[in-house]
Amino acid sequence: MIGVTALSLVLFGAAFVAAPKSCEGGIEAYLLAGVVALVALFAWPFVAIADRSLTVRSSFGLMFVVLGCAVWFGGLFAANVRIICKLF
Numbered sequence: 001m002i003g004v005t006a007l008s009l010v011l012f013g014a015a016f017v018a019a020p021k022s023c024e025g026g027i028e029a030y031l032l033a034g035v036v037a038l039v040a041l042f043a044w045p046f047v048a049i050a051d052r053s054l055t056v057r058s059s060f061g062l063m064f065v066v067l068g069c070a071v072w073f074g075g076l077f078a079a080n081v082r083i084i085c086k087l088f
Helices: 002-024 026-048 054-078
Strands: none
């Protein structure tokens, strides 16, 4: 659980790193960091709690992905990352 918390905090902090440069490639970097974090969060129970059944590990993985999505979007809005840079 410490690894999941640490990964979530790193993902949330990455939003504040990407926000000032969001129109110069920061949003793409934050998107990539989010995808990597979600894959790692899903895989975490399969590595950390190998003694449980596949159903339990899969449900923990999905729960961590939902938590990761909440952190990902929360960081996006908390850091005020610009999504639309130029309209024309």
